[in-house]
Amino acid sequence: MTEPVVIGLGGNVGSEAAILERFGRARGALGALGALRTAPLYRTAPLGPAQPAFLNTAVCLAIGDGQPGELPEELIDTLLALERALGRAREREVRWGPRTIDLDVLVWGARIVRTPRLWVPHPRLAERRFALAPLVALLGDGFPVPGLGDAGSLLRAVATQACDEIAAGW
Numbered sequence: 001m002t003e004p005v006v007i008g009l010g011g012n013v014g015s016e017a018a019i020l021e022r023f024g025r026a027r028g029a030l031g032a033l034g035a036l037r038t039a040p041l042y043r044t045a046p047l048g049p050a051q052p053a054f055l056n057t058a059v060c061l062a063i064g065d066g067q068p069g070e071l072p073e074e075l076i077d078t079l080l081a082l083e084r085a086l087g088r089a090r091e092r093e094v095r096w097g098p099r100t101i102d103l104d105v106l107v108w109g110a111r112i113v114r115t116p117r118l119w120v121p122h123p124r125l126a127e128r129r130f131a132l133a134p135l136v137a138l139l140g141d142g143f144p145v146p147g148l149g150d151a152g153s154l155l156r157a158v159a160t161q162a163c164d165e166i167a168a169g170w
Contacts, residue, residue, distance in 0.1 A: 002034075003109025005061045006138055007079070008122070008131045010102040012046065012054040013087075019055045020170055022086045022101045027059055029082050033075075035062040039134030041170045045162035048096025056163070057170065058106060058134035076118040079103040106135055112146045121145050126154050129161035 009026060011019040020041075030036060039058040046054055063075075083090070087100040105113075106122045113120040125131050126148050132155040135143070141152025148154060 002062045003111065004139060005034075005063050005075070005108045006058050006106040006135050007061065008056065008058045008102070008104040008106045008134065010044075010054050010056045010104075010130065011100055012052045013098050013100045016055060019101075023055070023057065023170065025086060026082055026101060026103060029085075030059055030061060033061050033063055033078070036060070037138060038170065039137040040165045041167040042130055042133055043164050043166050044130040046096070049094060051098045054130065055166075056130040056134065058131070058138060060138040072113045072115050072118045072120075075105065076115075079105070104131070106131055107139075107143075107145055110144070110146055121148060127158065129155065129158040129163040132158060133163055133165070 007030060009023050011022060013019070027036065027038060037060045039060075042056045044054045044056050046052070083101055083103055088102070093099060104122050105118060105120050106125055108120045111120060122131065125135075125145065132151060136151045136155050139151060141150065141155075143151040145151055145154060
């Protein structure tokens with residue numbers, strides 16, 4: 001069975017061109033896990049300490065039985081390794097501070113995953129327009145986010161948060 005897995009991408013370290021280059025490298029690597037679609041690109045006001053705006057987007061993978069990344073631990077290992085390869089050093093970061101790239105599993109079809117290293121749906125998904133806008137762009141307003149409600153209602157609840165679409169494709 002194939003389920004949509006939506007991975008959020010964010011970053012605010014370096015020029016926009018450098019961030020997009022990292023996003024492109026991540027997209028290429030994630031494409032090896034399954035069919036891939038991309039959401040628009042957004043510019044988002046940061047949470048946390050004073051810092052530059054973030055670029056955010058998401059990719060949707062179709063991961064099925066027997067494919068690499070089909071198990072939660074395999075997927076999180078892949079994402080963390082990819083972040084490291086793209087210059088992220090989590091051990092030196094401030095919570096919600098600047099980062100070269102952030103890769104988060106937002107949803108995994110109808111699954112609810114709770115392991116020590118991975119929670120799906122993402123635990124703060126319903127609070128973040130920068131994650132919900134790309135999710136809705138990929139899966140539609142009516143996508144049922146397990147345990148939270150439909151994606152469109154969640155997005156409307158955070159509509160006042162600063163998050164501007166800046167490119168339909170990247």
